[in-house]
Amino acid sequence: MTDERHWQSPVLQSVLPVIEGSAHVATSNEAVDRVAAWMAYEEFAWPEAGVAGEFSFADAVIATDAVMFSNLLNFAFTDFDSGTKFEATYRGRVWSDSEAMFARIHEAVEKGVPLFDGAFLAEIDRDTLNRLFAGNIEIPMLDERVEILRQAGRTLVDHHGGSLHHFVMSGPPRMYGAGDGLIDRMVTEFPRFDDTTVVGGLEVRFHKLAQLALWNLHTRSPDGWFLEDIEMMTAFADYILPVALRLLGILEWSEDLVNRVAAGVEIPRDSIEEVELRAHTIYATALLTDAINAIRPSNLGLIIPQVDFRLWKAYHATFVPHHLTRTIMY
Numbered sequence: 638m639t640d641e642r643h644w645q646s647p648v649l650q651s652v653l654p655v656i657e658g659s660a661h662v663a664t665s666n667e668a669v670d671r672v673a674a675w676m677a678y679e680e681f682a683w684p685e686a687g688v689a690g691e692f693s694f695a696d697a698v699i700a701t702d703a704v705m706f707s708n709l710l711n712f713a714f715t716d717f718d719s720g721t722k723f724e725a726t727y728r729g730r731v732w733s734d735s736e737a738m739f740a741r742i743h744e745a746v747e748k749g750v751p752l753f754d755g756a757f758l759a760e761i762d763r764d765t766l767n768r769l770f771a772g773n774i775e776i777p778m779l780d781e782r783v784e785i786l787r788q789a790g791r792t793l794v795d796h797h798g799g800s801l802h803h804f805v806m807s808g809p810p811r812m813y814g815a816g817d818g819l820i821d822r823m824v825t826e827f828p829r830f831d832d833t834t835v836v837g838g839l840e841v842r843f844h845k846l847a848q849l850a851l852w853n854l855h856t857r858s859p860d861g862w863f864l865e866d867i868e869m870m871t872a873f874a875d876y877i878l879p880v881a882l883r884l885l886g887i888l889e890w891s892e893d894l895v896n897r898v899a900a901g902v903e904i905p906r907d908s909i910e911e912v913e914l915r916a917h918t919i920y921a922t923a924l925l926t927d928a929i930n931a932i933r934p935s936n937l938g939l940i941i942p943q944v945d946f947r948l949w950k951a952y953h954a955t956f957v958p959h960h961l962t963r964t965i966m967y
Contacts, residue, residue, distance in 0.1 A: 642868040643923055643941055647813065649871050651842040655916035658837070661891045662879075662913040664921040668886040673928030681943045682950075683856050691728070692743040693857065698802050699746070701854060702753035705801035707742055708850035709789055709829060711735055712965050713777045715876070720901055720958070725772040733954050734877075741770045755799035758790030781965050785829045792826055805854065811865045812851060818866075823847045832966040834907045843915050845967045849873045852942045872922035872945045874915035875967040876959040881952040887921050890914075898960045906964040914960060915967075922948070 643649055656664070694700040714723040714734045724733050727740035742752065750769065751757045763783050770776040789801075797803040804826070805819070812820045824831040830847040833840055848870055855864045864870075872878060882888040890898075894910055904911045922944055930938045 641927060642866075643871060643926070646869045646871050648842045648844055648848070649919060649923055651840060652916035652919050654839055655836055655841055655912055656920050659913045659917065661894050661910045662917045663889045664917050664924065665887055665889055666924065669921065669924045669928050672885050672887060673925060673932060676925075676947070677929040677932035679947070681939055681947055683943070683946075692739045694743075694746070699753070700857060701802040701805055702800065703742060703746070704853040704857065705805065705850055706753050707735075707739060708846045708853065709785055709827075710738060710782050711846055711849065712967050713963070714738070715959070715961065716774055716777055717903065717961055717963060719774075720961075721774050722954075723772050723774055723776050725770075735953075737772055738770065738776070741772070745769050753801060755790045755793030755797070755801075758786045759794055761786050761790070778963070778965065785965060788829070789827055796826070809865070810863060812848070812869055813866060819851055820844055820847045823850070829965055834912055836909070836912055841912060841916065843874045843919070843966065845873045845875060845915075848942075868940055870940065870942050872919045872941055873949075873967070874918045875949075876962075877949050877953045877955075878918045878922065878945065879914045880955060880957055880959045881948040882918060882921050884952065884955075884957065887925065888917055894960075898958055901958065901961060904960045904962050906962050906966075911960070911962050 692703075694703055714737070715721065716723075722733050723737050724731055725737035725740050726732075727744055732740045745752050752769070761783060763779060766783050766786070767775060767779060770779075776782065793799050793801065793804065797807065804822075808817050808819060808822060811818045814821065816822075820830075824833075824844065824847060830844070830850075832843045832845050832847065834843075835841070851864055852870060852873075855867055879888060883890060894904075894914075897904065897910075904914070922941055926939055926941045926944045929944065933939070
């Protein structure tokens with residue numbers, strides 16, 4: 638898939654004005670070409686070759702519920718005060734970051750906890766969630782996670798028969814489409830997925846977790862569920878990819894931003910620095926995907942989420958500090 642349809646994505650289109658006016662982050666086209674010149678020859682694994690193989694569910698319904706549930710909570714795994722990453726031990730291994738969350742979800746389901754039932758989620762409390770996600774530290778932003786699950790639970794009970802998979806299967810398998818695409822509906826029915834901001838009077842869309850949930854479904858669903866417009870998907874703008882791209886020389890940060898991140902100074906949500914970090918992550922990953930595809934045979938072309946996963950997997954546990962932003966969106 639090398640037709641570059643991703644440039645027509647509502648997400649990519651919305652970040653372009655931010656790229657043009659950036660003051661704190663820049664994308665190096667020269668570095669994009671330099672990295673593509675060696676990365677193009679790598680084998681690009683699908684997510685199920687990694688952590689998903691450890692925490693997959695054979696039942697298609699449970700697998701769909703698990704993907705959607707995990708992305709309700711897939712944010713903020715580093716303590717904002719100490720800089721310590723959330724870790725959990727499961728099956729004899731220590732898992733870090735979001736992988737620690739996946740481990741605890743799998744463990745709870747294996748023990749029979751009705752974790753994906755809307756009625757259970759609508760009434761979940763802090764103590765219950767804290768026990769379910771026990772780790773080396775209290776999982777960050779625990780109160781916000783409780784409220785997200787309670788809101789989602791109420792929506793599921795009121796409109797989708799109490800289940801996440803009913804929501805997924807109630808519309809066409811597309812991200813976008815005259816308001817009835819899955820992302821269109823996710824940001825409307827579940828406010829926690831409405832990952833947008835306004836810059837200069839223009840709406841900037843990131844939709845990190847909404848896209849990531851659908852990518853997870855696309856790659857992992859046992860029944861072969863397929864997104865018809867998968868080429869429109871962009872990178873998942875988070876904490877890790879900006880670091881990966883900077884270490885590769887693709888993103889250049891201002892000296893002030895470098896110093897603030899290194900010192901653990903919080904970068905406020907919707908600040909221009911935070912918006913530029915996320916916008917350039919999306920833009921640079923699209924450029925890198927194009928540059929890689931220009932080298933690879935057409936039958937081995939990549940889509941953006943594959944490149945995203947390559948970067949995230951290599952750098953998600955790095956000791957290099959990433960920016961800290963208190964947000965439920967990533």
